[in-house]
Amino acid sequence: MKIGATHIEDTFAEAFPMRFARLIVTAADDHWLDMACREATGFATSVIGCDAEAGVEQLLSPDATPDGRPGAALLFFGFSSEPLGKALLARAGQCLLPCATTAVYDGLPDAEKRVPLGSHLRYFGDGYQKSKVIAGVRYWRIPVMDGEFLVEENAGVGEGVGGGNLILQGETQAQALAAARRAAEAIAELPGVIAPFPGGVVRAGSKVGSRYKQLSASTNDPYCPTLAGHVETKLHPAANCSYELVIDGITEAAIAHAMAGAVHAAAGELPAITAGNYGGKLGKFHFRLREVLGDSRSGE
Amino acid sequence: MSAIRLTLKEQPGVPLETEVLSPDALADLAHDEIRSLPVQLGKRRRRLDDFFEIEGERSDEIEVHGDLSLLKWIGRGMSRGRLTIHGNVGMHLGAYMTGGSIEVHGDAGDWVGAEMGDGLISVHGNAGGQIGAAYRGSPTGMRGGTIVIDGSTGLEVGMRMKKGTIVIGDTAKDFAGLQMKGGNIVLLAGAELRTGAWMIRGTIISLKPIAMLPTFRLARSYNPEFLRLYARFLSGLGITLPCAADEGRYDLYSGDVSVPGKGEIFVWQPAEAAASR
Numbered sequence: 001m002k003i004g005a006t007h008i009e010d011t012f013a014e015a016f017p018m019r020f021a022r023l024i025v026t027a028a029d030d031h032w033l034d035m036a037c038r039e040a041t042g043f044a045t046s047v048i049g050c051d052a053e054a055g056v057e058q059l060l061s062p063d064a065t066p067d068g069r070p071g072a073a074l075l076f077f078g079f080s081s082e083p084l085g086k087a088l089l090a091r092a093g094q095c096l097l098p099c100a101t102t103a104v105y106d107g108l109p110d111a112e113k114r115v116p117l118g119s120h121l122r123y124f125g126d127g128y129q130k131s132k133v134i135a136g137v138r139y140w141r142i143p144v145m146d147g148e149f150l151v152e153e154n155a156g157v158g159e160g161v162g163g164g165n166l167i168l169q170g171e172t173q174a175q176a177l178a179a180a181r182r183a184a185e186a187i188a189e190l191p192g193v194i195a196p197f198p199g200g201v202v203r204a205g206s207k208v209g210s211r212y213k214q215l216s217a218s219t220n221d222p223y224c225p226t227l228a229g230h231v232e233t234k235l236h237p238a239a240n241c242s243y244e245l246v247i248d249g250i251t252e253a254a255i256a257h258a259m260a261g262a263v264h265a266a267a268g269e270l271p272a273i274t275a276g277n278y279g280g281k282l283g284k285f286h287f288r289l290r291e292v293l294g295d296s297r298s299g300e
Numbered sequence: 301m302s303a304i305r306l307t308l309k310e311q312p313g314v315p316l317e318t319e320v321l322s323p324d325a326l327a328d329l330a331h332d333e334i335r336s337l338p339v340q341l342g343k344r345r346r347r348l349d350d351f352f353e354i355e356g357e358r359s360d361e362i363e364v365h366g367d368l369s370l371l372k373w374i375g376r377g378m379s380r381g382r383l384t385i386h387g388n389v390g391m392h393l394g395a396y397m398t399g400g401s402i403e404v405h406g407d408a409g410d411w412v413g414a415e416m417g418d419g420l421i422s423v424h425g426n427a428g429g430q431i432g433a434a435y436r437g438s439p440t441g442m443r444g445g446t447i448v449i450d451g452s453t454g455l456e457v458g459m460r461m462k463k464g465t466i467v468i469g470d471t472a473k474d475f476a477g478l479q480m481k482g483g484n485i486v487l488l489a490g491a492e493l494r495t496g497a498w499m500i501r502g503t504i505i506s507l508k509p510i511a512m513l514p515t516f517r518l519a520r521s522y523n524p525e526f527l528r529l530y531a532r533f534l535s536g537l538g539i540t541l542p543c544a545a546d547e548g549r550y551d552l553y554s555g556d557v558s559v560p561g562k563g564e565i566f567v568w569q570p571a572e573a574a575a576s577r
Contacts, residue, residue, distance in 0.1 A: 067528035103525050130562070132484075132503070132526050133463060135533045141526055150525040 001290050003267035007236065008289050013259065014277035015285040018077045018162035019084050020250060021115065021155045022057065022107030025096060026071035033059075033070050036102045039095035041074055044087075045197045046246070048206065048217050052087035053077040053162060053248055055194030066105045067150075073107050075194045077248045081157045085115030088155055093121050096151075097142070103150040109137075111156025118142075118151035161285050164193075164247035164255035166262055167205065167223060169239035169272045177201075179266040180243040186265035192254035193247050205244040208278060220244075220276070236272035244276065252285055256292040263293060304334065304356040308366025308387075312351060314342045315390065319373040323360035323381025323400055331357040360400075369409065375402050378419070391428070394421045397445070410454065411435075416464070418445040422537075429454025429473065432466045442466070442483060448537055458485045461502070467539055477504045480563060486534070486541065499556050499563035505541070507568045516555035516565060523549050524566070547571055 001008040025040065027033040037056050044054035057073040065071035076091070078084030096102050104117070118140035122129040125142040131153075132139050138153035168183065170176025184200030187193055195201075210218035221227045222234035223242045235242060245262055249255035263273055275289055304326055317340035320326070326334055334357060335349035348354070352364075360381030368374065368389045375383050376392065379399040391409040394402045398417040403424075410428035413421045414435060427449045432442035433456055441461040452470035459478040465486065468476070472491040480499040487495075490508030497513060505527070523545045531541035542548060550566040 066532070067525055068532070069528070130501075130564075132530070134526070134529050139526060139529065141524070147522050148524060148526070150529075 001293070003263070003293075004269065006267035006270045007272045008263065008267070008293065009272060009274040010288075010290055011275055012277055012280070012286045012288040013163070013165045013275035014280060014283035015161050015163035015165075015255065015287060016079075016283045017285075018053075018079060018160050018248065019081050019113075019157050020075055020077045020160035020248070021084060021088055021157050022250075023074045023076070023088070023092070023155060024060065024065060024071055024105040024107045025074060026065045026067050026069040026103050026105070027099070028069060028101035030070050032099065032101050033072055036096055036099040037072050037074060039099060040091045041076075041196075042095070044076070044091075045202075046206075047077070047079060047162075051078070051090065052084060053194070053196040054091070055196045055200075055248075056188075057194055058191055067103055069103075075160075075248065075250070077160060077162050077194075077196075081113055081115060084157060085155075088115060088117060089120055092117060092151065093124070097121060097124065097144070097149050100146055104152065106152045106155045108156030108158055111158050113157040114154040115157055116153075117155045118153045121149075121151055158250060160248065160250045161252050161255050162248040163283060164249060164259055164285075164287055165276050166245045166247075166259060166266070166289075167242055167274045167276055168245070168266050168270055169223075169236050169242045169274065170270050171238055171240060173241040175269060176239075176241040176243050179268075179270050180245065183245055183262035183266040186261040187245065187247060187258045190254070190258050190261060192251060193249040193258040195245055195247055197244075197246055200245060202244040202246055205242075205276065208282075234274070238271040252287075255285075256287055259287055259289070260292045260294070263289070302356055302359060303361035303363050303384075304354070304359045305363045306348075306352040306354050306365070308364075308368060308371075309351055309353060311367060312341055312370050315370045315372050316341050316351065317373050318348075318371045319376040320348060321362065321364060321371075321374045321383070322376060322378040323362055323383060324378050326362060327360040327381060328358060333357075369407075372409075375400075378402075388425070393423075394419070397421070407451070408449075412449070413442060413445065413447045413466075415441055415443070416445045416447075417443045418464075420445060421447045423447075423449045423451070426451035426470070427453045429456050430459060431457045431468075432461050432464065433457070433459035434461070440481065446537065448539070452489075457491075458483065458502075461485075465534075467534065467537070477502065477563070477565075480504070484530070486539070488539070496553075496556055496563055496565050498559050498561070500559055500561040502563050504563070504565045505550075505568070506565065507542070509567060510565075512553055512565070512567075513556065515558040516553040517557065519552040519554050521549045521551050521569060524552075527566070542568060542570075548573070 041054040060071040122140040142149040205220035206217040337348040375394040377396040388406040395414040401420040407425035408427040434441035450469040457476040467486040480502040487506040548570040553565040
């Protein structure tokens with residue numbers, strides 16, 4: 001299958017079940033909202049080394065937020081509810097509570113599984129905290145130096161999918177980078193997904209394991225152009241650079257939709273687009289590139 | 301399923317206790333069963349149809365017409381359905397209710413929604429005292445739900461209430477929020493004296509200046525974020541609560557320190573008033 005000059009490999013991305021939380025963060029204006037989002041989703045690229053994978057799902061206009069201020073929906077992914085809950089508490093407590101003017105609300109009100117949020121953060125109020133139940137939802141008002149930090153009692157946890165991916169291969173770094181950026185921007189426009197790496201793009205794609213026992217993951221050598229003479233390369237013969245996009249989503253369909261959008265945004269001049277997998281042995285979800293692109297010849 | 305319609309034939313000479321006028325009591329009954337329900341006239345037991353023309357059956361929507369000023373306990377403990385009253389209504393309307401809604405197109409007596417747990421009561425006229433309050437000797441008043449009185453009210457609104465919301469459209473008399481333990485009282489037109497006396501917790505919001513007890517301390521003026529959520533909740537009831545910084549800000553008073561309490565009274569200062577201080 002080809003899109004323009006780009007060969008779409010007949011392979012699949014292998015993804016895993018993950019738990020996710022969705023927080024709605026608001027602030028007095030766009031500047032402080034941006035600060036809050038950057039802090040809360042920082043150091044959250046991969047659960048290989050971070051407590052969560054996180055990103056901005058979408059910006060929300062004032063009429064779409066609980067308090068009528070500018071807001072953003074942030075997605076946080078973890079392998080299970082307990083560590084995800086700890087990550088949420090740490091990030092809300094250390095990044096959002098100190099950030100000027102912010103308030104934090106749950107973005108999954110219908111989720112049955114709940115993890116503590118304001119119910120734990122309230123202790124920062126040292127006994128001066130107050131709660132309010134509004135329309136059946138409990139909020140905590142924690143006194144801070146610019147007024148009050150308003151945070152919802154708890155946050156819902158849903159079952160999502162982590163690890164959807166694409167590997168874009170370019171003739172030059174500039175070509176691959178431009179395509180990766182287009183793909184990341186296409187993903188950023190879509191609801192229900194995040195691309196948690198810097199700018200949505202990974203240059204340090206990884207494989208499972210390492211020759212060093214202490215490492216659980218190491219560089220994805222088949223896609224490193226400088227190793228083409230040392231290892232069995234998986235790069236297209238015309239490719240001299242590759243970038244990966246990792247996508248976490250709230251549903252399988254959201255990831256498939258995002259992968260398709262990213263491929264269409266990136267393809268054209270690139271020699272090839274492929275996806276990473278582990279032979280189908282590790283991940284429950286397999287996103288065949290040609291299927292997500294709607295090609296009926298997929299798998300032939 | 302059409303509504304059950306009851307029309308009062310004539311005013312009783314003494315108060316009539318009619319807690320059977322509730323969707324819980326009527327919803328599953330046939331017409332004859334409704335007619336024979338007992339009501340208490342003074343010390344005498346009578347039938348419901350001694351006092352009402354009754355139409356309809358088996359519905360959790362009830363309409364009551366007439367001057368019900370001497371009828372007590374309508375909607376007592378109701379948990380579901382809708383009760384609409386066209387006329388004035390007597391004491392204890394919706395006391396102990398846990399769900400459903402009551403709407404009164406007229407005035408209501410004392411103890412509206414006393415010790416209620418949930419549900420919505422709307423009175424489009426005036427109401428008496430002790431709205432959402434705890435009965436004498438009882439430690440806790442309203443525990444949830446919403447009461448909206450469009451007009452004025454009597455004494456001790458929200459006395460010892462713990463949760464829920466009371467909104468008063470016109471002036472409330474003395475001791476609004478007396479011994480309040482939680483929840484919210486919104487005074488759209490202010491209140492008379494001793495508002496929040498002995499309040500331990502809870503929030504009183506007044507959109508008009510009120511006489512503050514000396515046992516309340518002015519903290520600062522600001523625009524609380526939670527009021528934005530609250531304003532959105534109240535807008536669903538047709539009530540406008542200002543909260544934008546360019547419209548003004550709220551003076552926060554903490555008290556009642558004589559208890560001592562962690563209650564709070566927010567008094568709205570429109571932008572022009574705040575600027576002139």
